[in-house]
Amino acid sequence: MVDLAISVGTTQNPEAILFWVLAPLTVAAALGMLLVKKAVHSAILMASVMINLAIFYIAQNALFLGIVQIVVYTGAVMMLFLFILMLVGVDSSDSLTETITGLRPIAIVASVGFGGLLISLIGRATLGRSAVGLSEANMNGNVKGLASLLFSTYVWPFEVVSALLITAALGAMVLAHHQRIQTRPTQREMSTARFRGESLANAAGLPGPGVYARHNAVDVPALLPDGTPAANSINATLKARGDMLTSGSFELGKVDTSAEEEK
């Protein structure tokens, strides 16, 4: 009985436990990335997949790659993804309607076939020898071993990759550059348009949102003296997005004062 307890209690292979705990989590996160509707949730699941992969790299004696994975992928790349998501709009959730009929079942069948093929191939292939392990290659440390390869055998690809990085940075700058179609109006032109225009209604500036309304939030239009809402008191961007509140319930004369009158 004591022997059994010892054999059960000893961790024969810590890496196996690490793998069998983290691998299902990784696959679940990857599947969740596929199934989740909002892009932000996908990004967070993707980050968790990448952290798990970094742990796998470190467990396989690839210390440098594990650190680089965390710094570059979960740090820089995922931050870029989230940044672009915020720029494009967080709530631009995926339309889950199929545009090509029958695409989804075909994709699922093809992927099951492809994955089955890959996995059965790995299962049938034999390397003819057992895993060597990296203890010999990492004798002087993983970083030193990688550096000696990178700056001797792979020095030409390394320099080509640096050119690629510069090209990518320049390409992103060119793509993101926004050319102004009209010249920016100067203060003088704006002032002329305000005072010498067709009417002097806005000469003192546009009304601010929420003035005389029951709420002073930016999405509530101001009320004119006759109680009607002033449409130009709302920011044009909010109007275009449709984020404007209808001021009906905030207008004067429609306030329910019966409760106060009873007192």
Added chain:
Amino acid sequence: MDAANYLYLSALLFTIGAVGVVVRRNAIVVFMCIELMLNAANLAFVTFSRINGDLNGQVVAFFTMVVAACEVVVGLAIIVTIYRSRRSASVDDASLLKR
């Protein structure tokens, strides 16, 4: 534990990424699925490096990471440019050739 288990995991992640590229419509999610595929390939490289006792696989994985970073930078810039002109990040809306 057999190191081939990592290869099975890598194949599984690659397949999930491939399905995501085909099924999802949001261009940013499609990009993330491509990243997942690249990461799965990296895991296979690192595992083969361990099986062979040779650091060459890790160097190749390192280069893959650099190329993936470049791809993300240019791809996201393209997505932002398309979004600016079309107000949409769906890959289906950019099908001008069809009409």
